[in-house]
Amino acid sequence: MDGLRSTGLPNPNLTWEKMSILNLGLDFSLYKSKLYGEFDGFYRKRDGIPATRATSLPSTFGANLPSENLNSTIDRGFEALIGTRGNKGNFLWDISGNVSWSRAKWDHFEEPDYSNDAEMERVYQISGQWTDRIMGYKTDGLYTSQEEIDAMTFDQDQQGNITIKPGDIKYIDHNKDGVLDWKDRVEIGNGSLPHWMFGLTTVFSYKNFDLSLLFQGAAGNHVSVQLPWCEQLFTGRWTEENNDPNAIFPRSGSIAQGGGFSDFYLKEAGYFRLKTLNLGYNLPKNLLNFAKIGNLRISFSATNLFTFDRLKEFGLDPEAPGTEGQYYSNNAFFYPQQRTYTFGLTLTL
Amino acid sequence: MKKVINIFLMMTLMVLSSCNKDVLDKNPLDIISDDVVWNDPILIDAYLTQCYSEIGFINDMAYGSGTTWFEAVTLTTVADECRDGWERAYAGKSIKLRADSKNFADWWGYPTIRKLNVFIEKLPDSPVEESFKTKRGAEARFLRAYAYFNMVKRYGGIPLITKAQSIDAPEEELFPKRDKEETIYDFIIFEVDAIANDLKDGQNDEGRPTKYAALALKSRVAMYAGSIAKYGEVQLDGVVGIPANKAQQYWQTSYDASNSIINSDVFSLYNEIPDDKAANFRNIFLDENNAEVIFSEIYTGQGGKAHSWDMLNGPYGYNSWACGGQSIPYLDMVEEFENIDGSAGIIDRLKIESGYLWTMEELFGNKDPRFHASILTQGSTWIGDTIQAYKGIIKEDGTITEDDYNELTGWGKSTQSWAGGSGPFMMLKYMDEAIAIVPNIGTSRTDWIVFRYAEILLNLAEAAFELGYTTEALDAINQIRDRAGIAQLTSIDLDKIRHERKIELAFEGNRYWDVRRWRTAEVDLSKSFSMLRFIIDYQTRKFKLEILPNWDGLPVPLFYPRHYYMPITLDRTNNNPNLIENPGY
Numbered sequence: 001m002d003g004l005r006s007t008g009l010p011n012p013n014l015t016w017e018k019m020s021i022l023n024l025g026l027d028f029s030l031y032k033s034k035l036y037g038e039f040d041g042f043y044r045k046r047d048g049i050p051a052t053r054a055t056s057l058p059s060t061f062g063a064n065l066p067s068e069n070l071n072s073t074i075d076r077g078f079e080a081l082i083g084t085r086g087n088k089g090n091f092l093w094d095i096s097g098n099v100s101w102s103r104a105k106w107d108h109f110e111e112p113d114y115s116n117d118a119e120m121e122r123v124y125q126i127s128g129q130w131t132d133r134i135m136g137y138k139t140d141g142l143y144t145s146q147e148e149i150d151a152m153t154f155d156q157d158q159q160g161n162i163t164i165k166p167g168d169i170k171y172i173d174h175n176k177d178g179v180l181d182w183k184d185r186v187e188i189g190n191g192s193l194p195h196w197m198f199g200l201t202t203v204f205s206y207k208n209f210d211l212s213l214l215f216q217g218a219a220g221n222h223v224s225v226q227l228p229w230c231e232q233l234f235t236g237r238w239t240e241e242n243n244d245p246n247a248i249f250p251r252s253g254s255i256a257q258g259g260g261f262s263d264f265y266l267k268e269a270g271y272f273r274l275k276t277l278n279l280g281y282n283l284p285k286n287l288l289n290f291a292k293i294g295n296l297r298i299s300f301s302a303t304n305l306f307t308f309d310r311l312k313e314f315g316l317d318p319e320a321p322g323t324e325g326q327y328y329s330n331n332a333f334f335y336p337q338q339r340t341y342t343f344g345l346t347l348t349l
Numbered sequence: 350m351k352k353v354i355n356i357f358l359m360m361t362l363m364v365l366s367s368c369n370k371d372v373l374d375k376n377p378l379d380i381i382s383d384d385v386v387w388n389d390p391i392l393i394d395a396y397l398t399q400c401y402s403e404i405g406f407i408n409d410m411a412y413g414s415g416t417t418w419f420e421a422v423t424l425t426t427v428a429d430e431c432r433d434g435w436e437r438a439y440a441g442k443s444i445k446l447r448a449d450s451k452n453f454a455d456w457w458g459y460p461t462i463r464k465l466n467v468f469i470e471k472l473p474d475s476p477v478e479e480s481f482k483t484k485r486g487a488e489a490r491f492l493r494a495y496a497y498f499n500m501v502k503r504y505g506g507i508p509l510i511t512k513a514q515s516i517d518a519p520e521e522e523l524f525p526k527r528d529k530e531e532t533i534y535d536f537i538i539f540e541v542d543a544i545a546n547d548l549k550d551g552q553n554d555e556g557r558p559t560k561y562a563a564l565a566l567k568s569r570v571a572m573y574a575g576s577i578a579k580y581g582e583v584q585l586d587g588v589v590g591i592p593a594n595k596a597q598q599y600w601q602t603s604y605d606a607s608n609s610i611i612n613s614d615v616f617s618l619y620n621e622i623p624d625d626k627a628a629n630f631r632n633i634f635l636d637e638n639n640a641e642v643i644f645s646e647i648y649t650g651q652g653g654k655a656h657s658w659d660m661l662n663g664p665y666g667y668n669s670w671a672c673g674g675q676s677i678p679y680l681d682m683v684e685e686f687e688n689i690d691g692s693a694g695i696i697d698r699l700k701i702e703s704g705y706l707w708t709m710e711e712l713f714g715n716k717d718p719r720f721h722a723s724i725l726t727q728g729s730t731w732i733g734d735t736i737q738a739y740k741g742i743i744k745e746d747g748t749i750t751e752d753d754y755n756e757l758t759g760w761g762k763s764t765q766s767w768a769g770g771s772g773p774f775m776m777l778k779y780m781d782e783a784i785a786i787v788p789n790i791g792t793s794r795t796d797w798i799v800f801r802y803a804e805i806l807l808n809l810a811e812a813a814f815e816l817g818y819t820t821e822a823l824d825a826i827n828q829i830r831d832r833a834g835i836a837q838l839t840s841i842d843l844d845k846i847r848h849e850r851k852i853e854l855a856f857e858g859n860r861y862w863d864v865r866r867w868r869t870a871e872v873d874l875s876k877s878f879s880m881l882r883f884i885i886d887y888q889t890r891k892f893k894l895e896i897l898p899n900w901d902g903l904p905v906p907l908f909y910p911r912h913y914y915m916p917i918t919l920d921r922t923n924n925n926p927n928l929i930e931n932p933g934y
Contacts, residue, residue, distance in 0.1 A: 003394075
């Protein structure tokens, strides 16, 4: 049964965020477009992002503080494109590659003052850190025998390891103080948005043949693999029969230790893929004239012909969208990328 | 004439402009301003109602987790009384206490304490009636003392904040250090003394604390402080632990408070149905505001203030949504109940192993009537039906099947829970048969008793014994046993007092805190408890028994000495470096 409750302290001074952007760009085209390109760099500061001072006031204060314009981030990044096009006799080409990089840092994040505890500062301080930094435990595969558990030199479950069984994750006592706790957390990866994105577009033609390829890729991001009940989980998990320290999932019923996230499930999600391929052939004019048809083109195209990535054993696609959060993602429900082959015949009378 | 018109126009404009000002400067309709609240007794009551509800007497678990739903039943499942039928996160008991995550019973109630501090500061300047202010002010101080008790029994010493801090207060005030554990206990005792006479002097005040509720709080709090002084260890310069030489003083305070309640003659042990002791004991919890109740949290049921005790703890098979059997008393708990003649209630293991077939009468017929009033099992009567809690049938040829056999189902109706955890024992205390089929959670209307007279007698017995008044201790325990309908004791010791407390107050949310303050949890909670299985014999309808060991699973949960204090947790020690963490975390 609720009674009357205070709405908290007001802040009449709350205002918009401010943003300042520094942008530098260059477009060029040389030697009659034989070499062309673009370069664009930016540095953007967002100031006055609303946050409450609650985190810097002790929990004993007992009230929520109003939002104030406190936080700020700095984004920085660049995009570059370079290409060449031209011909040598009947051989025509247009090749261009682009690459971009961007990342943001917390310039100021409203949080407790950690300056008197270096460990706290290392593990918890957000100001001055990349916004997508993920802290967690390092792991080293799975335990495969009770002997291995008995021989452990540190207390992984804070209970003398009595709850650890073969098939559980082998954590690393990073600071070697004999117990697994928050002090063992280190930077284990980044969020799900790639820092690097790149693409390569190539178009060639020689006489009546033409070929175009589009490659794309991304790097510098991680995905937290959390699968629903699925075949990969069933076949890939640790069992007594599959006593593999590198099984992709621990034994069923295994409990995450240390009250936190580990790199066991955090995988690099960078990839490189041939997105599309088009190959075509136009029948020669003289042949067409003879047959009295306007144009006849035979073509073949394909999408997603090959991908280099590290997520195949989980059945995940690196391009699948994820839920952005500190620890991101379950992208197993995404409608899968498809590989398609198309053969075409275009006839113009 | 023109002049007149001009003046008229000007006047109209002025009126219009002043009108406009009013239009823009309206009082909001969805919130009530501060000034209004403190001038209106109804709004003052509404403010205090919110504070009552945030204390959550029935739900002595995590702060802010609500008073009505699942949490209402869980404190017994972290003690050695019951297993959580749904095996939720806090099953596994103590292992969930760690510094870097919030635990199942974390109760950092400073938001409520701030509200109460504001109330206590604002009320004296309010223009409402003086007597109203005195009484409500005393209630607020009772709630604040209760909130500090909720915290001190978890964390030990904590910052004692008795005024609403201003945001620009000096740093020493905003970033307080932890006070000593005894400071908090002394504060609660001081507050209770200061307000007791401003509260109603009567048996009950409809959900508000009376003078006797304040004394009952004092009796319990001083007893906790006494046991911590005697059995605990002083650490961190007294931030946790109380010096042993203070024990005597606290026992005396508790003893005196209990005696004030007893000597008032306002309360008595409930004995309305003297010829049926089991029915009598059950009725203590259903016959609201009877002469045994010192303070209760009032519930009115669906649509009003409700909890879910009946829905979750009722025997499985009788509630909607396939609910019930949530708190499953361990066999160990069942055996703690003595027989009527005072002999131990342990079932003969050799007889079980021999495959003997029992009738329920042979097995539990002679048990303490409080057993039949607190626990349902195979053969108990429930809304006109007979509880079936067996698992398996012995066929004529002697083989056991768990499939349906002729007219019998393989498992009894109350052991068929989809949750998989249901056992042959179910909780009966507080269960209201009149609701019959419980339609949903949040429909229970039974008041939750915070303090009752029997507890005061038990507090008295414990404090008296610790002070060396053994005859008084024996007498208090025998009053309880007499009402319960079992044999009197002829001698007394600490184990017997604690045992009586475990039985009399079973499932009422005391046991977990009791084994902590006695510092016996290392033994009492570092155990794997067992369960009983009933297998029905098709021909004779008697029961073969089987003991299921390690019913909580392996490994055995361990309660370490550090768990006597819950962790302050990192979030809080982070944003105030003056808050030191409890030892061992």
